[in-house]
Structure formats: C-alpha cells, structure tokens
Amino acid sequence: MPTPSTETSSAPFSFEIETRLRDSSSPSTEQIQANGGQFQGRTGTIHTPHGNIQTPAFIPVATQAVVKAVLPESLADEGAQAMLANAYHLFLQPGDDILDAAGGLGKFMNWPGPTFTDSGGFQVMSQGSGLGKVIDMSTVEEPLGDDDIAKGQERMANVDDDGVWFRSYINGDLHRFTPEISMQIQHNLGADIMFAFDELTTLHNSRGYQEEALERTRLWALRCIAEHQRLTEERSHKPYQALFGVIQGAQYEDLRRKACRDLATMGFDGFGIGGALEKQQLGTIVRWCTEELPESTPKHLLGISEPDDIFTAIDNGVDTFDCVSPTRVARSSAVYSPTGRFNLTNARFARDFTPISDTCPCYTCAHYTRAYLRHLFKAKERNAATLASIHNERFILDIVSGARDAINTGNYFEYRDKTLRNYYQMQ
Structure with a gap:
C-alpha cells in the first residue's frame, strides 16, 4: 500500500495526492462494475496560505461569514478544516470592500484557517428562474420551459452573454455581475479558494439551453482567468488566492466531458463540479469529470452532505465538498x-x-x-x-x-x- 507523503509544499497553493483508493483497497471486479467504472477516490493535502486541508474533507458553509448559530471556535474544536462563504450575499451585505478593509474573510469572521467563496452562479439560477430549490437531485417528471418561472414567483435575475442583471433580495436595488466583477468581489473577500463565475442550469432546462449555458460558462471562465491574473499581480502584497473552474453540463455525458476538456486547458488551480443532476446519477457524473480532469488538481463537489452521497462522491474522486x-x-x-x-x-x-x-x-x-x-x-x-x-x-x-x-x-x-x-x- 502506498505510504502517505509527509512532504510540504513551498508554493502558495498546491495539492498532493497521498493514497489512491484503487491501490490501497484493491477493489474487486464486481465492485468496479457495481460502481460503473474504476474508483477515482484518493486522500491528499491541499496547501493554502492559511493552512492545509487534509482530503477528502467536508467544508461547512458560512454563507454570510458565519455558520448559522455556530461560533467558528466551536467548529474548529469539532474538526472543521475550512469554511465556504457566499460572494453574492457578502457583496450585498456588508459589502466586499468592508471585508477587504478588515483583512479578508478569515479575519473578518475570526477564522484562522482556509476559506472558500463561491462565485454567485447559484444565485443566477435561483433568482433568475424563481424555482427556488429545484436543484434538489430529484427526478423532474414535468419539466418547465427554459423561460418559465415557478407559479407565484418573480424573476429577479436576467442572464445575457456578458453577465447578469439582478435585483437585491434585500432592498430591490439593481446590480450587475460579470465574470470580471465576480473576480473583483472574490479577491476583495480574500478567500484561499475562489470559483469562476458560471451559469448554473436546472433539470428543467432543455438540451439546447444546456448547450448555450455551457458555452457561456466556457467563455466566462476565460474572462475569469484573465481578470484573476490581473488582480493577482495588482494585489501581489496579499496572500495568493486559488481559482477553481466550474464544470457544468447537467446529466449529459458529452457536455460534462467537453466542459472538463475545455476548462482543463485554462490553467485553473482546481475544479468545482456543480449543476443539475439526479441523485442516482451523482457517482456517474462525478466519475465522468474526474476521468477527464487533470488528476493532479483538487476537485470540489458543490452542495452535498447526505451520508450515501458523501461516499458516492468520495468513491469517484471528490476531494472536498460543502452543504x-x-x-x-x-x-x-x-x-x-x-x-x-x-x-x-x-x-x-x-x-x-x-x-x-x-x-x-x-x-x-x-x-x-x-x-x-x-x-x-x-x-x-x-x-x-x-x-x-x-x-x-x-x-x-x-x-x-x-x-x-x-x-x-x-x-x-x-x-x-x-x-x-x-x-x-x-x-
């Protein structure tokens, strides 16, 4: 069995693989067949400027720079290694400029360890479609149209090729998010790991719209990379912030694999796996992605925490996840x-x-x-x-x-x- 590495990295952000599941546990042919393919799971260490994350790891969600009802000190005592906050919510309140002035997300919330921020892509979907919790991993028997919204809901966001216009749920003010603005906000928030701005689709969207959104997300990813590089140079006095690309494509194998191949060439530090999928497809879709993405990069699965989903994700190569x-x-x-x-x-x-x-x-x-x-x-x-x-x-x-x-x-x-x-x- 491989011996876990004890080496540390001098780079501001890096990932090292320690033990591969397929090597340590030697799965049988029957287990591999039941999984639908070779197990991609592994252990490793993500090195960040604010500490290491031993993977696989669950990342508690601190949406508004707080895990609801729980002090950061309590979470540290219980073994949490990092936290994930929401760029959309912190932009609206108290403002990303305030967190920047405070020394970043970690200092603002009195959390000394690594932090993540998402891009606001989820809110593009939830505020845009008005479908609320439609991305719940359940099967959609009666799909709505691409432009439909749920009964009694009001559309609060509109997507175009350049970005998104949305209204604040707090006071109704109109705001603009683009890939560049998302990067600027997340750099101000100062998280160790950020996510590229993407368009999250739902199980209600047609194949045609999934293709449009995937191409939009690809082009936005290129713009995120360019702005991230510019801001990294401009803010060289700040700790390095890693940028993860986000893989979309819903439940279509060709779209998921295409997204992975497209983003794999862009120079991202890691990848997030998101988007619409049914629960029974979770392992298959994750495996499509981990088979295509560079093995040497960490992978984060957005939004799962039920025990069976946890193991399915780990089986197929997820390193971190949040919910x-x-x-x-x-x-x-x-x-x-x-x-x-x-x-x-x-x-x-x-x-x-x-x-x-x-x-x-x-x-x-x-x-x-x-x-x-x-x-x-x-x-x-x-x-x-x-x-x-x-x-x-x-x-x-x-x-x-x-x-x-x-x-x-x-x-x-x-x-x-x-x-x-x-x-x-x-x-």
Missing part, C-alpha cells in the same frame, strides 16, 4: 446518529436523559441530553439550534475523516458499507 444541510435540518430539530436521522421534538425524548449519540465526541453530546435539547426546541430557545448544529456538523466531519483514514489504512469499503448499513438500517 448547508447539517445546520439547516438542525434548526428544525433533526439530528444525525449512526442509526439514522431523527427529530428531537418527538414526545419519546421528553424523559430521555442520554446524549444524541453515545458514540459521538462532540461538545453537545458530552454535555447535554436529548430531553434537554427537546425542551430547548419546544421552548423555542436559540441555543437549541446551536447545540443541534454543533452535533450535526461533527457527525458529517467525522464520517469524512473516517473515510480518509480508511483509504489510508486500506479498509475503506468495509468502513463505507458498515456506516451506510447502520445509518439506513439495511440488512
């Missing part, structure tokens, strides 16, 4: 456990004086019981969301950390199968 789900469900009293997810407000927990999970080492499980947490939720106390969120973030962080260790030690498939069997109560 708001752990804290979002926590705020409604849903918590993760090794044997599945449950709601703390259930009446059966009123006199349950055990922790959420006996095996969880998080702060919440070490100090509080299910009965107390149920009381906080029923009383609508804000600490309920904080304590449940701490636990949920730790649960996902630990699953991914365990996967990383299992790849390195050669027992990944046993770890994966046992974890999923217990969580989904499978025989």
